[in-house]
Amino acid sequence: MKDKQSVLFLEKVFIRPFLGQTRGVELFNFSLVQQLVQRDIHVCLLIHHSWKEMIGTVFHETEGKEPEIVYVSSNPVNILFSLNRFSCRRFNVLLAGNVANSFILLLSMLWMMRIAPRCVVIAHRRPSRGFLYAQKLWRDTTVVAVNSIIVNDFRKAGFRNVAVYYGIINADKFYPRESPLVNEHVNFCVLGYLDSPWKGVDTVVSAFTALPEQVKKRCMLHLASFSHPPSFTESNIKTYSWLSPDTVPEFLRNMDVMIVPSRDEKVMRETFSQAMVQGMLTGLPVVVNNVPVLTEKINNGGGLVFSNVSELTEIIILLTECPELRKRLGRMARKVAIERYVWNTDFFVEHYLFPKDFIDTGSS
Template identity: 30%
Template sequence: MQDLKVLYITSWFPLKNAPNRCVFFREQIVLISKSLNVSILEVETVPIFKIKKIFAKNSLKVEKQGNYNIYRIQIYRVPPKRMKLRNKYLNKVVCVNYKKVILKEQKFDLIHVHAMWPGGLFGYFISKKFGLPMVVTEHASYLESLFRKESYKSNIEKIVNQTLQFFAVGSKLKKMFSNFNIDNCDVIPNFINFEKFTYIRKRTSNDDVFSLAIIGNINSKIKGPDVILKALNKVVNEYNCKSIVLNVVGTKRLDDEFIEYIAKNNLDHNVKLQGYIPNDALPEFLSNMDALVISSRKETFSIAGIEAMATGIPVVSTRCGGPEDYIIDGFNGYLVDNENYEELAKSICKIIQEYDKFDLPEIKKHAYNNYSHDAVIPKQLEYYNNILSKE
């Protein structure tokens, strides 16, 4: 399928001040570029005073990366209440730049959008005007609320009607599509580049500290910061496991309420802020951890869980959505009820006490067989082929 040309439109992408922001979108596209011709379109929202010539050719920036191009169009914010004006403006900006610049460089066979909003709207404009088939992979947990909001409803309906195939990254997300009577949706999970994960955890009896990792902005309520800190308090002060250290990745500073909670419960030596770790350095970091915890209230996938298992370490998670698809109780971790910090604490202690029961190479093997680029990309290519054969 090397002759197939696909334009990927990503709703979120890395920024200078947030280099790890949804970096896995781009990583997945780079991996699939080994099998077909790809380009990426990113539509960046910036303050209006930063855009000099909105409809001119130079409002689109082209960045060449290896064997693919990244096209970035700049737009300015228009309030959702002015949706008709917003659509007219966005349609013109996206389609003018697509026709004047992108189309002259390459003609595409298919559009693949990552995250329906707002990328699906840009895909809709191009698909409708230039007659390209469109598919959408959904990642977002907030999508259900957009389906219900009147200000977004008409645009969501346009995207749904224009999309030939939806992919949900998890089974719970697929169920949400079913709830809105969208039946052209199948599960294709996120995947990672296993070539980066050459490390595997080798814990020895001489390791005095049990290193537990949590990845993401845990100041966010949806990530369950209160849940993990209450669980940690029970592990340390009730179950007397003083040797545990919670390594927080992706958060430079905790909110004051969490700092106060840590100090009040004498957990200062049990929480370590690691700040931002570059994506390429994450495999080595995880190989020095003993387990990963996901304390979220809602996750459509949580790719951190797969990255942890790619280094062979177990994952303990709340039943928050995505992790329920890949955690097998007792084999590669444990699942506990959502927001139940007491169960979470018990499961963390169980991992510590029964760590030798986990077969770390088998955890890694299971992750590779189900969530590696080698496992998932062929399924995606098969869908492309089937869709285009019907056009």
């Protein structure tokens, strides 16, 4: 009987202490691990011991198909010590769930141990020079990046097997409401980890504050979510504490418009925006800041673009007063998201993780 295909999975957040909240990339990677083991692929997951309770929650309904869990400390020396247990083991693929400087030493050590013949990287962020140097040790590397900017970084560094491929992994949870909302307000929302200044909440609040009084009375701004929600004097601005992932789809189905005001602050920036695509899948028109990674998602329709506070204010007025425009843009947004931004794990496995030309060297 042929051995299972096997994957050693690394994710930079998973080898750090759990902070009490799981966000976009971590949720994506947990779902990916679930779907890989459901396809009878053996997955070994390195994870900090503080995630133990979360692991039990994530994999409690997997019908006996669970990843192999190896708990580690966040101390790099202790992680390397933990790798000794792999000294006689081999995997078919090393799968890195993101790029990270914290992986540089690990990548080098795992290459020296010949832990796997290939490495697949899902790149959510731009790589540093140090990461690229360590990754080059793995001559058989495939990179799957969330946008073309990241792809170009790897190609310039000499990597050949590089592609843009990413999307919402649980897209079936995000769908439009069956019947129109009957609300006295037009509900605008901003979704994400809004404690970070670069998410641009201040821009949206300024735009809402500048609305004419007759428009203010007709619309509401929902800001979801914060670790410590701020307070605003405006009665048409509502803030939310952290939303659990299970509540997000229904939250979006109660909205009329999504605003994505994220700024490019060079060090901190959006590289994909799962929240934006979740809104598009829900059939919401999206209003985005003039940042390439956002505007490219609506280059065929589905939303509107602003470059400053006054432009955003004008768009809010327009969408408040034009329900038919909201519907038309929302339909187009959903169409684009379904066509371009839905993750398919079978496609990922067949084209990137274990492509047809993959030579199975066996695992132990």
